[in-house]
Amino acid sequence: MSGHEPVPAGRRPAVPLSRLAAPSGTLVAVGAAFAYVGAVDPGEPGHYPVCPLLHFTGIYCPGCGGLRSAHAVAHGDLATALGMNALAVAGFAAFAVFMVFWVVRVLRSRPVTVPLRTSHWWALGALALAFTVVRNLPLGAALAP
Template sequence: MNASGRPAPPRAPARRPAPLAPVRRLASRGPVRRLAVPVALLAAVAGAFAYVGAVDPDEPGHYPVCPLYRLTGLYCPGCGGLRGAHALVHGDLLTALRDNALGVAGALGFAVLWTLWAARAARGRPPLPGLPPAGLWAAGALVLVFTVVRNLPFGGWLRP
């Protein structure tokens, strides 16, 4: 009811934008604006890799020790990741794989996905859709299996 005591007129249903409206908005932006976020993310990742490449993780006192390893003696999925990133920056792929194979695979996956994202953004296309739930579960299972195997006696080749 409104202030005069009469029933309020029915509201018109909210108008939904056309499904392609975000795509049109993205395509109407200039290439510099479309690439701003991918380039900013790449700059942040490159800065982190540059720092790890300049400051050796094998020298004590520069990075904290993994809390899980310190408390339990077990390796988490990230243990050896800084040493692996340091080796990658210096072009030593075999050492990087020995330190943390999952981290190297993650860096490769990031490079591929970032390239696809930047190419689509440059053309004014929307980013790729995310992983379906089954893909996320598979990625989580892979990380879990990697973590368990590297802590078992026969998984010593996966330890940093």
């Protein structure tokens, strides 16, 4: 087939392996990062830098506890991961869903688009801000790492 001829019904052209390079590379990189965080405990002092906001102000940022959360996920401990940083766990889950979406779209030879509007970014920012404020209040102590 020259590429201009119609594909017979019920048959799809083979997906070139090169189209899977980007999602595969992303999975390898993220997998390596999780493997490293799983092997090198962020709860042990001296392995990772300290959060500057927490260090200088005592305020938990939206990412505080994220590495410890990733460590718990790498060890299959979802309860501890949620206790360390529930927002990070939601981000890990959203990433996993996106990766499945990406691979399926590539395998079906479809474009990969995620139509995020400005309002979506504002909503994500508001969620991160609300999470930050609540986890630093006495009533949100359960959200603090």
